[in-house]
Amino acid sequence: MRIPEETVERIRQSADILEVINDFVSLKKRGSNYIACCPFHNEKTPSFNVNPVRQIYKCFGCGKAGDAVKFVMDIENIGYGEALRYLAKKYGIEIEEQEQTPEELLRQNERESLLIVLNFAKTFFQEALLKSDEGRSIGLTYFRERGFTNPTLEAFELGYSFDQWDALMNEGVRRGYNRDLLEKAGLILSKEGGKVFDRFRGRVMFPIHNVSGRVIAFGARILKTDKNQPKYLNSPETTVYHKSQVLYGIYQAKQTIRQEDVCYLTEGYTDVISLHQAGIKNVVASSGTSLTTEQIRLIARFTSNVTILYDGDAAGIKAALRGLDMVLEEGLNLRLLLLPDGEDPDSYVHKVGADAFKQYIKTNSQDFIDFKAGQWLSEAGDDPHKRAEGISDVCASITRITDHLKRQTLSQRVAQVFHVSEQSVISEINRLLRKRQAQTQKEYDRQHDRASRQDTPQQEPSVDELNALFAESGIEGIQPTVPKQPLAPGNRTSTARTPLSYQEEECIRLLMNYGARELEPGITLCQYVLSELHDIEFQTPPFDLILTLFREAYHRGDILTAGDFLTQQASDDSIVQNQAINLTTPRYEISEGWIKHEIYVPSEEEISILADSAYKNILRIKKMLAERRMNTLQQQLRDSKNKSPEEADQLLSEFMHFKRIDIEISKLLGTVISG
Structure with a gap:
């Protein structure tokens, strides 16, 4: 369907670029304009500029530029028409679409088609939960046992998938969605012999939203005991869903993260939902996957402060330590909190209530030095070798931080915690930096030697490639000069x-x-x-x-x-x-x-x-x-x-x-x- 020109103009006039961009990244006022770290490329110094008078944005780092519509297209990787529909929904503008020609239909973006069919599936699961006998007796009963209220069910768009082989597929085909599209969206599976069936059957459904609130995937939990089925089942990776780049609950949490200037990071869906219902809304989850750099950068769009909330058992401690260095490397301020042994955020907030949970966070969260030092000191006791190993481990984390002033301040803190001289801590940090630099240089030389032995001529490494190599050594990378603006549109390079x-x-x-x-x-x-x-x-x-x-x-x-x-x-x-x-x-x-x-x-x-x-x-x-x-x-x-x-x-x-x-x-x- 095509959007009439008068409606397009109304959408453009209604869309405020500050409101649109603020849904995806936190802007700070500078003079008459607003700035932020660019959401389109990794940077630690803001070069993304928004002009509210002219209603345009421009990144002086990567060259991305445009108006509100172009921003939605770029950030969501969707087409022009779908970006207009997104803005129309945001500003409550009704669209009376016109019929498209066959040629226009062929040009429709596959990504847009997947988002449409995933939205259909979300609605299908919601209606199954609330309007069917099976959904109410099984799925809704489960959610009620977890203490989830109707506003919570609505906020996270929770649902239920029938315990049938092809309920979703049949309804999708009846609505005009072909099987190939349903399969690409990860909703159905096909086996050898031509058998096709629903991927999610007899499970409660947790829709996974992107930053703008579009459903891009599903997590599903089985309720019956079946050793042949995994407890949790997630959508496969698709054109619209890359699990390493997504945080569960980010859409529901982003505004509160910005307001509170801190993001709480947990592991599971129910952790996020229970804390949200208790009034702690600035919480997201890595959805059972190991924390990734892309997920950390997503948080960094809205705040520079992260508190990791993990279970107090050995697995929780290991998970917290695993993500620690990555958060530091991205320049965020980090605190960690381990809950009492045997508790997770979901169970603990139900046990003590929202106020007590907030107070527990305030009282017991630690900076990463106290957290790591506490783990090492409890294990080392009077063993000097273990204490030295602990100091070296904490110093290794500090080397991940590129800010020299922060390093110096943290060096003083390590000396206080371990009762050693500050100079010895600084010496250890410098030793580790030199070691990593040497390893990086060795790896670079090895790659260069391998390339030189090949028959094809090799290009000199780019600035980005050199920075990627030296990032591991804790060295601030080469800072590229601002590129000359291309004469062609977008970010395509031009001739001299x-x-x-x-x-x-x-x-x-x-x-x-x-x-x-x-x-x-x-x-x-x-x-x-x-x-x-x-x-x-x-x-x-x-x-x-x-x-x-x-x-x-x-x-x-x-x-x-x-x-x-x-x-x-x-x-x-x-x-x-x-x-x-x-x-x-x-x-x-x-x-x-x-x-x-x-x-x-x-x-x-x-x-x-x-x-x-x-x-x-x-x-x-x-x-x-x-x-x-x-x-x-x-x-x-x-x-x-x-x-x-x-x-x-x-x-x-x-x-x-x-x-x-x-x-x-x-x-x-x-x-x-x-x-």
Whole structure:
């Protein structure tokens, strides 16, 4: 189905980019804009910029840019139409869709189709739980025994799968979903011989949501005793579900995580649900999988503080220690809490209640040094070798932290806990860093030697590859310079740029940002620039296209603004929209401290500065075009053996004409005059 244009425009007008992006990452105000660490690539220093006035975002690290619709497309990896539907649902806009042509249906994204069929399955399981006799007597009874209320069932969209071979499959086919799509979504299985049946049968269902609240997979718990069936069964990995990148409960928890500025991390579905129901809503689970770097980075979008809540038994301690170093390596502040032996978050919150549970967290959570040291000291007793091993183990965790100031502070803490000198702790940390650096260098050399023995020529390692190698040694990686903005849309790289292309880019930037400004009464910057460039065509395709649009609009009596380009539809990865974002998003702002102390910084918005910038930009464009023409004429003069004297004289005369232009412009610019 196709969305009518008037509805598309209404969605775009309603969507506030700050609200949309805040659903996925925590933004902090800086000047007139907002910043965050980019959700599209791993970084520890914010380079993701959101402009609420122009309703655009731009990452100066990876180059991602766009409006609210494009952001949803990028973050959810969905198509244009599905992003519009997401925003329409968020802002309560009803969509009366139009029939699509067969060609449009063929272009529909498979990812979108999977999300649609997974939503159907979620609704099917919900209705089975609440409206069928089997669901109420088995599934609902189980949830009631766990103490889950109706609002909780609704918040997590819990359900039940019939104890039948093909109940879901038959209903899906009846609704028009083909078996191939149901199988790709992980909802049905096919065996040799052609037998097809539901994956989840006779189980209570825990839908797994992504950050935006879309169902992307299911966890399922069997209720009857069957040694041939696993207790828990999860969806397989699909186009929309990668378990290492997902945290159970993140959709329900994200707002509270942001408000409380801390995330509680548990292991299981019921841990999350029980704590949420008790009022502790900033809690997520790794869903029974080992904690991954991607999951930690997902938490980091909303807070830099993590408290791990694990069972107090040996397995819980092991799980907590396993995830500790990864959390530190990603730059988050970490605390750990072990519950009383035999308890998990689900059982303990039911036993003591929400208030007592919160107080237990406050009283008993430890930073990672106290946690690790406590484990080692209880095991070591008076054994000096064990104590030394413990110190080395804690120091190894500290080396995962890239912040040098934090390392120094934590070194002091280790010395206090183990009753040793601070210098000995620092020496051990440095020893471990050198050791890891040597191991990393050895691994790099080994890989380089292997590559050099191959017949095919090898490329030098990229900055990202070197950083990946050195991350293991605790060394801050090479910091790449900000990439030059590509001339093509998105993040595709372009060919090497000419000096002229940068001047053309500057001209378009001035037009987009200040085209309607009057340089003197009755003369706008747009009028001045277009009159000076009336017989000039730009050499760089995107900028030539935009210049043509300015000319066409001016002939109609209009002056285009940045907004005219920013509202270009994102469905075709618009070159124009991407260039508009690149050219209207400043990377730096004047420090508030400078403003506070009344330190004056000239602004290009001042008429005298703006007029001078436009004037010099036009001179540089004309100078570079003259130089380009002179180079061409010089080449033709070198090849003039086969030309008549008259033709050679004509070439020389034209060369001298452009040489005079070059010299005159050099004088006006105050640059060295060519010899």
